[in-house]
Amino acid sequence: MEIGYVILYVADLEASVGFYRDVVGLAYKFTDAGYAEFEAGGVRFGLYERRRAEWLVGAGVTPGAGGEVVVMVPDVDEVFVRLRGAGVDVLSGPADRPWGHRTVHVADPDGFVVEFAEEIPRARQRR
Incomplete structure (x- = not known):
């Protein structure tokens, strides 16, 4: 699958x-x-x-209240500078996450969260 x-x-x-x-x-x-x-x-x-x-689905469609689209990038800080230069409203970041990502979050025109993530060393191991 x-x-x-x-x-x-x-x-x-x-x-x-x-x-x-x-x-x-x-x-x-x-x-x-x-x-x-x-x-x-x-x-x-x-x-x-x-x-x-x-x-298509047989009923009206309302966007969900949660979820996100994650885009993997080689350099989150570079993306952050580009986003700010383009006037994009950044919701959070850049921030290192314990699961091994450095992230920046923005919202798309419909309010869906888009996360740009760069892989970094994990600060917390999985059990």
């Missing part, structure tokens, strides 16, 4: 495409019929217009 797609339902497809392309830095592939897709390693990352989702 493997994850093939991660799709977020978004209010404004154009704004979200711009965020994930220009702020996050994912490679944009295409937009078609209310859906946009990005290259994200071995998983397809997509955005779908929330207003179109009802016919």
